Amino acid sequence: MQRPLLRIILGFTAAAMLAAAVFFIARKPDNAVFPGISGPEASTTVSRNVPVEWKQYDHAAPGAMAILLTNPDSSWLGLAHGLKTIGVPFRITTDVKTALQHKVVMVYPTISGKVLNQESLQALAAFPREGGTLIGFDVAGGGLEPVFGFSETGSDRSRMALHIDTNQAVTAEFTDPRERIIPLNGSKRSGDDMGVVSYSQPRFPPLATYDNGAAAILHRAVGKGHAYAIGLDIGFFLLKGYNNRQQGIARSYVNDFEPALDVLLRLLRNIYRQGEPDAVTLGTVPQAKSLSVILTHDIDYTESVRNALVYAQHEKQSGISATHFIQTKYIRDWNDDVFFKPELVDTIDRIAALGMEIASHSVSHSRVFSKFELGSGREQYPQYQPFVRDAEHTENGTVLGELRVSRFLLGHLTKGGDPVSFRPGHLQNPFSLPQALEASGFRYSSSVTANTALTHLPFRLAYGRETKAQTAIYEFPITIEDEHKPKLGDRLPQALAVADRVSRYGGLYVVLIHPNVLDHKLDFQKRLVAALKNRAWFGSLRDFGAWWTARDQITWQVQYEGRRRTLLLESPQPISDLVLQLPKHYRLVKTTPETVTTPSAGSSLLISKITGPLKLEFETAGAAP
Ligand SMILES: [Zn+2]
Structure with missing residues (x-):
């Protein structure tokens, strides 16, 4: 018989041994999933948070829009990234004379006597009279009120929405109810609410008003010139969406149409085209199609693995490529059993052999990934052991561990190559x-929904989701997903209706289908592809990301000589199937080097391939030089 104390000690020991055994069982097989494999060898170093200089965007470019930057400590980076996305050429300058050599000048983030001297203000005031287009943000004094046609500026932090008047040339295309009203702040008030300015006693009907009727955007035509006063900081608003900090502004989470940022970018593009007779802008969809569709699958569950192959076979049969995001799950935990095993690698290789992109869907798939520490950058398989205890707790996980180790395993063990995309x-x-x-070698992200990003267009990501520094990563937000009700197979008409709305301006349409089942989801995919095949471009995130990144680096300018226009375009990376939107009076005469070009809708030109510099010469019909 044991004495009580001894019994307690023995009991404790047994419990501890049991706990150790459970721990051992839970973790022991992990290291044995791929014996002899370890990596990655090289460590990952995240770059420092260095603000980008506006001078990086100061390229002399005749025919471009000029941004006269009156305060470098502003959200100009959002504006720069937004204009790149919508394909409007621009240069940033702080010099008024340089800016006024352009036909369209945007003064950002403010026009006032505090940031511009009297001579500069007078030059800006005269600009619309001389035929130029002046776009002023936060026009606060400086004596320019008559130029824009209002009496006083007011500020307001409680405005909920912008209402667009579609009776004017530059806003006529905003016919969708969600384009005519742009939400500005969430219904829950917070200290971060976005402030706006309004313009009192407008002399002409405003282009846009706030929800209280006050004027938000003014337009005054002055002969051939134009003056626009904008009361909303579009750069700041763009960054709210791009940084996924919209705080309840979005009218839906996913599966719906939320074009808030797109309307503002299209408005700026329309104003630019109106004011610059030689405006050339870049199309947003390859091959002159109206919509870019990226089918994606998240493989994060044991049963999904084999089904993914069936989806891939349908994609291959349809002549398209898709992106398969794969969780490299080598630890059994609260989420699921281990499934990233040699048998799965065989299946992944078959998916890759069908031409599909193999991408990363993390190691642990933790619900608290957003709270993970950055990590050391030295995390390696098999020592990296993120363990999901439950919905709220994950042990030993780091952001770099999830990225590095998943990328290593997929790149090292499968025939899919080193992954470049992550979700x-x-x-x-x-x-x-x-x-x-960026530090781990990825290039493309699909980590947010389009609705919460307030846009159906791709965008470049800022460092830390802040406002000063940029990364080389581009985001391709999700449009349609399969977890909300009703079940995916029952909502094809709704999904196609969203595609119709997004395709009106060449948007992006990323579809997420978890291959946990085939039946109604595979059927949805088949019917969706059949419905969109003719008018949409289809491809993987890797394909589209490479195209979009190359597009983002293109620079171009227009030179004039009598009726002759020469468009000099430079693409540092080769790019295929790019559309240029040209002025209506341009007639193509010659391309150097010779390139296959195809006229397409709305005086656009489809260029089959660009490698390096391309010269396009045009005759113009009846346009003033
Ligand atoms: Zn998932």
């Missing part, structure tokens, strides 16, 4: 994600 589990989005992706 986190549950769209958990740590602030360190953009720079961590």
Whole structure:
């Protein structure tokens, strides 16, 4: 018989041994999933948070829009990234004379006597009279009120929406109810609410008003010139969406149409085209199609693995490529059993052999990934052991560990090549994600929904999801997903209706289908592809990302000589199937080097391939030089 104390000690020991055994069982097989494999060898160093200089965007470019920057400590980076996305050429300058050599000049973020001297203000005031287009943000004094046609500026932090008047040339295309009203702040008030300015006693009907009727955007035509006063800081608003900090502004989460940022970018593009007779802008969809569709699958569950192959076979049969995001799950935990095993690698290789992109869907698929520490950058398989205890707790996980180790395993063990695309589990989005992706060798992210990003167009990510520094990572937000009700197979008409709305301006349409089942989801995919095949471009995120990144680096300018226009375009990376939107009076005469070009809708020109510099010469019909 044991004495009580001894019994307690023995009991404790047994419990401890049991706990150790459970721990051992839970973790022991992990290291044995791929014996002899370890890596990655090289460590990952995340770059420092260095603000980007506006001078990086100061390229002399005749025919471009000029941004006269009156305060470098502003959200100009959002404006720069937004204009790149919508394909409007621009240069940033702080010199008024340089800006006024352009036909369209945007003064950002403010026009006032505090930031511009009297001589500069007078030159700006005269600009519309001389035929130029002046776009002023936050026109606060400086004596320019008569130029824009209002009496006083007021500020307001409680405005909920912008209402657009579609009776004017530059706004006529905004016929969708969600384009005519742009939400500005969430219904829950917070200290971060976006402030706006309004313009009192407008002399002409405003282009846009706030929800209280006050004038938000003014337009005054002055002969051939134009003056626009904008009361909303579009650069700041763009960054709210791009940084996924919209705080309840979005009217839906996913599966719906939320074009808030797109309307503002299209408005700026329309104003630019109106004011610059030689405006050339870049199309947003390859091959002159109206919509870019990226089919994606998240493989984060044991049963999904084999089904993914069936989806891939349908994609191959349809002549398209898609992106398969794969969780490299080598630890058994609260989420699921281990499934990233040699048998799965065989299946992944078959998916890759069908031409599909193999991408990363993290290691642990933790619901608290957004709270993970950045990590050391030395995490390696098999020592990296993120363990999901439950929905709220994950042990030993780091952002860099999830990225590095998943990328290593997929790149090293499968025939899919080194992954370049990433999507986190549950769209958990740590602030360190953009720079961590960049440091780990990724290039493309699909980590947010289009609705919460307030845009159906891709965009470049800022460091830390902040406002000063940029990364080389581009985001391609999700449009349609399969987890909301009703079940995916029952909502094809709704999904196609969203595609119609997004395709009106060449948007992006990323579809997420979890291959946990085939039946109604595979059927949805088949019917969706059949419905969109003719008018949409289809491809993987890797394909589209490479195209979009090359497009983002293109520079171009227009030179004039009598009726002759020469468009000099430079693409540092080769790019195919790019559309240029040209002025209506341009007639193509010659391209150097010789390139296959195809006229397409709305005086656009489809260029089959660009490698390096391309010269396009045009005759103009009846346009003043
Ligand atoms: Zn997932």
